[in-house]
Amino acid sequence: MNPLLNYTRTLIIVTLLFTCIGHAQEKKREFYELKTYLIKNEDQENRVDNYLKNAYLPALKRQGIKNIGVFKVRQNKFTKADRIYVLIPFTSLDQFEKLEASIAVDKGHLSAGKEYITAKYNDPPYQRISSTLMRAFSEMPHMRPSQVSTPRSERVYELRSYESPTEATYKNKVAMFNVGGEVDLFESIGANAVFYAEVISGSQMPNLMYMTTYANMEQRDALWEKFFASDKWTALKNDEHYKNNMNKADIFLLYPTAYSDY
Structure with a gap:
């Protein structure tokens, strides 16, 4: 056999092998646990804060787990700030x-x-304590900690849970984000998504969850207006293929604690 031809074939095979490995690693999707601590008063809040800050998060980091988010509710006259959320990537x-x-x-x-x-x-x-286990969407397989740099008390971390009437409609809603381009739409308006994920174990199934972040409430409101006014969203919501794939949305407006990683 021609040595040059043999070398060329070997080079092609090796290149394809590394390309396949690279794609496999790129597509490997993370898992997330969302732990929610229900508290009744300031004493419990302080005790949970002290444990998370000084014991739990340092222990997780010793296990090689990074980018742990800890969030509290942005309180208003309609919302009781009685929960602490911990988002852990695996x-x-x-x-x-x-x-x-x-x-x-x-x-x-x-x-x-x-x-x-x-x-x-x-x-x-x-x-x-409640726990929800999730797997990242294929269109965003890895968490992206928010780069929002305003004071933490001003930041808005918007956590959403979308419930669907059946498993089939739930899969359709997930596809709407991935194949339909809803993930790309959020990216195009600068919504600073932290994660999008399929819930694989939780109390509100079938549902998906995702988190976007904003410098403040004014930016949050402005970007959602931009989202709903976009041609892409108009096309998606009117697409018969994606009709009736969601029947409940829970929206949680949060801010990061001083000891949260982002």
């Missing part, structure tokens, strides 16, 4: 599954979190 379900066992033997975690961990049954540091 590279795999295996990493998620092993986390609790790992921090259970983490001496730094046990020491810094002792008051929280050993709380008495009649004086708990929170009312309840």
Whole structure:
């Protein structure tokens, strides 16, 4: 065989192999856990804050987990600020599954979190904890921590949960974001998306969740007006293929704590 031809074929095969590996890595989608702490008063808020800041987040980081978001409710006369949200990214379900066992033997975690961990049954540091497990959308397989730089108290982190009437319509709504271009639309208006994800375990299924961020409420309102006025959204909402794929939207307006990673 011609040596040059043989070399060329080998080079093509190696190039294709690395290209395939690169695409596979690029398409590997992260998993997210959204933990929600329900609290009843300022004392519980302070105890959960102290635990998260000084024990839990440092323990997660020792496990190689980065970009952990901690958020609180932007209170107004219609909204009670009784929840703390913790958003944790995972590279795999295996990493998620092993986390609790790992921090259970983490001496730094046990020491810094002792008051929280050993709380008495009649004086708990929170009312309840709920957990939602998600998998990132194919069009945004990795979290993108927000680069919004205004004071944290002014920032708006908008967390949305879209419920669908059936599993089939839910898949259609996910496709509307990915194939239909809703993700691209948010990108085009500068909505600073942190994540888009399919809920794979939670209390409101079938549903998807996503988070966008804004410098302040004025920018948030202006960008949503731009979203709804866009030709792309007009085409999407009038497309018969995507009709009736959502029947409930929960909207949570949040801000990041001082110890949140972003």
